Amino acid sequence: MTAQQKATLQKLGPFIALLVVSGALAIMSPDFLTVGNLMNVMRQVSINALIAFGMTLVILLGGIDLSVGSILALSSVCIALMIQSGLDPVLATLLGIAAGAGMGFANGWIISKGKVAPFIATLASMTILRGLSLVFSGGSPITGLDSDFFQMLGGGYVAGLVPVPVVWMLLMFAGFWFLLKQTVFGRHVYATGGNEEASRLSGVKVDRIKIWVYTVSGAMSAMAGVVLTSRLNSAQPTAGTGYELDAIAAVVLGGTSLTGGRGWIFGTLMGALLIGVLNNGLNLLGVSSFYQQVIKGAVILLAVLLDRAGKK
Amino acid sequence: MKVSMRGICKAFGPVRVLENVDFTLHGGEIHALMGENGAGKSTLMKILSGVYQPDSGSVEVDGKAVAIRSTRDAEAAGIAIIHQELNLIPQLSVMENLFLGREPSRFGVIQRAAMRQQARAQLDALGASQIDVEAEAGSLSIGQQQMVEIAKALAMDARVLIMDEPTAALSAREIDTLFALMRGLQARGVAIVYVSHRMEEIFHICDKISVLRDGCFVGERVIADTGFDGVVKLMVGREIGDRFPGRDVVPGAVRLAVRGLSDGRHIDGISFEARAGEVLGIAGLMGAGRSEILKTLFGVNRRTAGEVWLDGAPLDVRSPAAAIAAGLAFVTEDRKSQGLVLGMSVRENATLVHLDSYARLGVVNGAAEQAAVAQQISQLRIRTRDAELDVKSLSGGNQQKVVFAKWLAKPPKVLLLDEPTRGVDVGGKAEIYHIINQLAAAGVAIVMVSSELPEVMAMSNRILVLHEGRQTALFDSANLSQEDIMAAATGTAGHDTRTTQD
Numbered sequence: 001m002t003a004q005q006k007a008t009l010q011k012l013g014p015f016i017a018l019l020v021v022s023g024a025l026a027i028m029s030p031d032f033l034t035v036g037n038l039m040n041v042m043r044q045v046s047i048n049a050l051i052a053f054g055m056t057l058v059i060l061l062g063g064i065d066l067s068v069g070s071i072l073a074l075s076s077v078c079i080a081l082m083i084q085s086g087l088d089p090v091l092a093t094l095l096g097i098a099a100g101a102g103m104g105f106a107n108g109w110i111i112s113k114g115k116v117a118p119f120i121a122t123l124a125s126m127t128i129l130r131g132l133s134l135v136f137s138g139g140s141p142i143t144g145l146d147s148d149f150f151q152m153l154g155g156g157y158v159a160g161l162v163p164v165p166v167v168w169m170l171l172m173f174a175g176f177w178f179l180l181k182q183t184v185f186g187r188h189v190y191a192t193g194g195n196e197e198a199s200r201l202s203g204v205k206v207d208r209i210k211i212w213v214y215t216v217s218g219a220m221s222a223m224a225g226v227v228l229t230s231r232l233n234s235a236q237p238t239a240g241t242g243y244e245l246d247a248i249a250a251v252v253l254g255g256t257s258l259t260g261g262r263g264w265i266f267g268t269l270m271g272a273l274l275i276g277v278l279n280n281g282l283n284l285l286g287v288s289s290f291y292q293q294v295i296k297g298a299v300i301l302l303a304v305l306l307d308r309a310g311k312k
Numbered sequence: 313m314k315v316s317m318r319g320i321c322k323a324f325g326p327v328r329v330l331e332n333v334d335f336t337l338h339g340g341e342i343h344a345l346m347g348e349n350g351a352g353k354s355t356l357m358k359i360l361s362g363v364y365q366p367d368s369g370s371v372e373v374d375g376k377a378v379a380i381r382s383t384r385d386a387e388a389a390g391i392a393i394i395h396q397e398l399n400l401i402p403q404l405s406v407m408e409n410l411f412l413g414r415e416p417s418r419f420g421v422i423q424r425a426a427m428r429q430q431a432r433a434q435l436d437a438l439g440a441s442q443i444d445v446e447a448e449a450g451s452l453s454i455g456q457q458q459m460v461e462i463a464k465a466l467a468m469d470a471r472v473l474i475m476d477e478p479t480a481a482l483s484a485r486e487i488d489t490l491f492a493l494m495r496g497l498q499a500r501g502v503a504i505v506y507v508s509h510r511m512e513e514i515f516h517i518c519d520k521i522s523v524l525r526d527g528c529f530v531g532e533r534v535i536a537d538t539g540f541d542g543v544v545k546l547m548v549g550r551e552i553g554d555r556f557p558g559r560d561v562v563p564g565a566v567r568l569a570v571r572g573l574s575d576g577r578h579i580d581g582i583s584f585e586a587r588a589g590e591v592l593g594i595a596g597l598m599g600a601g602r603s604e605i606l607k608t609l610f611g612v613n614r615r616t617a618g619e620v621w622l623d624g625a626p627l628d629v630r631s632p633a634a635a636i637a638a639g640l641a642f643v644t645e646d647r648k649s650q651g652l653v654l655g656m657s658v659r660e661n662a663t664l665v666h667l668d669s670y671a672r673l674g675v676v677n678g679a680a681e682q683a684a685v686a687q688q689i690s691q692l693r694i695r696t697r698d699a700e701l702d703v704k705s706l707s708g709g710n711q712q713k714v715v716f717a718k719w720l721a722k723p724p725k726v727l728l729l730d731e732p733t734r735g736v737d738v739g740g741k742a743e744i745y746h747i748i749n750q751l752a753a754a755g756v757a758i759v760m761v762s763s764e765l766p767e768v769m770a771m772s773n774r775i776l777v778l779h780e781g782r783q784t785a786l787f788d789s790a791n792l793s794q795e796d797i798m799a800a801a802t803g804t805a806g807h808d809t810r811t812t813q814d
Contacts, residue, residue: 182675182678183671183676184667184671185674187660187667190653191660191664194654194655195652195654198644198651198652201610201612201650201651202636202664202665202718203633203635203636203665204664205631205633261653261656
């Protein structure tokens with residue numbers, strides 16, 4: 001096997017892992033490999049995948065965004081309050097996503113201009129934004145969002161088969177693929193993550209790239225918030241707690257390096273699907289939710305260890 | 313004492329790095345190990361110091377075979393290596409570094425007094441009495457850190473000292489100190505392997521020279537019986553012609569004019585002009601502010617005083633991006649940390665600066681990009697199997713050519729070069745000089761910082777000399793001697809009488 005073939009195999013690792021796990025589940029449970037169930041899995045995955053796409057950019061920069069769950073909650077609360085107060089649902093949704101982008105922008109600005117470590121900056125904003133969503137909502141769920149349009153965003157189907165959130169996920173996947181592969185912006189993200197100093201000296205506007213990346217991450221979190229709020233038909237101020245860890249897990253499972261500069265969006269999609277398939281399969285098999293956590297953690301560890309061994 | 317390596321073979325995957333190499337070293341000699349980048353010098357020395365295991369072959373010390381399976385085994389056999397990147401822990405003190413892993417202790421409690429005393433004695437024995445054993449290692453100059461590393465090696469009874477490019481980051485004065493130290497060790501019977509690309513130094517300090525080419529041992533010579541051309545021929549297997557190719561360009565109009573440039577910290581009151589087709593050299597000791605001039609011009613450091621004109625128009629750049637837009641290019645000093653994104657391919661590095669040229673509305677035209685890179689690879693003669701390979705898989709000289717490629721995708725008006733041939737082998741250097749000459753001929757104004765005096769003198773039309781951030785001379789490089797430059801660089805010259813500027 002040549003080095004190049006090995007590298008390709010390495011890259012396809014997450015895809016192969018997904019096939020293996022899916023194959024095993026298909027054998028163990030007759031319910032797994034049905035169109036209905038697979039669509040269900042994809043719909044469950046979509047929220048994590050949307051967040052993880054944004055997180056991929058952040059991690060490619062060598063950063064981290066812990067605030068995604070809080071951004072999700074706060075934008076969700078904002079949208080619900082706007083719809084409740086009678087604002088047009090389409091406009092409310094767009095404003096909510098813009099609000100998420102704004103929160104991400106603030107993260108990026110603090111990290112690049114204030115030179116604060118991403119872990120610290122987003123840890124702080126995670127806490128602040130969670131607090132704000134509790135303040136704005138009064139600490140209780142906001143319900144009664146009487147809008148067909150809004151319910152369609154998370155709960156509808158295209159052609160009576162494909163859930164709308166899955167369409168969002170696939171569209172965003174295609175968009176991120178294009179962004180990273182084909183655009184100057186994408187190249188600059190890889191370059192900045194690979195060697196910030198060399199990139200700056202090569203004329204890459206590193207600060208601007210960082211601010212944009214965190215802004216995108218914020219917008220994607222808000223988009224996930226739209227899907228979740230629509231599905232539940234209510235906004236929960238505590239929604240999205242711990243989502244940052246699922247998103248980071250998906251990115252890392254997909255083979256993106258936590259030190260930045262290396263990774264791809266396809267891997268993240270595979271990582272998110274792998275986590276979703278495991279959740280679904282273990283449920284179908286009737287494994288207790290306590291053991292599910294143990295198994296999920298073990299799978300993540302195993303995947304990363306295999307990845308490591310493959311690189312040697 | 314005698315160390316012999318016999319029939320050493322080593323392959324990394326399918327790549328055979330060393331092929332049946334012999335290398336013999338005697339106590340009390342300074343033995344240069346030479347070869348182009350990628351010839352296998354570092355691998356051979358890593359085998360001798362226990363970092364790598366050979367696939368076959370043996371190492372004998374005084375006629376007895378020794379198995380060196382780890383750096384610990386090497387230390388036990390009296391073999392120590394001083395890496396180019398120094399291995400001190402900057403936050404620990406000098407003495408803590410010296411005794412790292414073998415701290416004098418009783419019941420696990422470090423005996424600081426004993427440690428201080430022994431450290432002092434060891435450094436004094438090397439003539440390094442000015443180094444404070446309590447100082448943080450990171451606060452020392454590179455030359456002093458190297459002294460500490462050498463002391464550390466000797467404290468472990470090293471009888472063979474391998475030094476990999478030890479002078480790369482040293483000033484001329486520090487190099488003199490290092491050479492004196494090496495001579496002292498030599499007199500004590502220590503064998504020194506000296507790995508370097510600097511010919512002058514090798515002929516100055518070494519007794520013998522062994523040459524590797526493409527992983528094979530091609531010969532050993534006694535320095536006294538050989539000359540520069542002979543060594544180069546052994547290394548590259550052919551004549552490379554002139555070491556410094558001549559340039560026949562008459563400088564034209566002034567492109568870059570600098571008056572009273574200061575950054576408030578490192579440099580003060582720098583003034584010079586660089587004309588189209590001219591190479592202006594900048595010489596000076598380490599820390600004199602040479603790189604800072606380039607960084608300030610390029611918008612990396614902030615200018616606090618002075619004026620700069622480019623092609624007659626005032627130039628005020630506050631970021632590298634703005635400098636590039638104005639037509640400046642900057643080949644930085646440290647290829648690995650400032651020049652290249654090592655995890656990216658040759659293609660991605662080569663187009664990093666001017667990627668916009670191959671893009672419309674932010675979308676890269678892959679075909680156009682690939683075509684441009686292919687053209688640059690052939691034009692600059694970058695040796696790589698594939699533009700998609702990681703740039704870090706290339707040899708130093710070829711990596712440096714990728715750095716040039718990145719800047720030359722669009723011809724700059726002014727090219728700033730900081731140590732453009734550091735860590736580049738002799739063949740690669742000649743090619744880089746050719747590139748510099750071609751750019752000069754095309755009307756680019758070039759400002760070049762270099763620590764290698766022969767290089768500065770041969771390549772520059774004029775040479776600006778710095779001493780502690782101030783300009784002490786601006787020489788015409790014709791009929792100039794190294795002593796003139798050194799006198800100005802050390803501040804011992806009355807600069808008014810020595811300046812030969814128009």
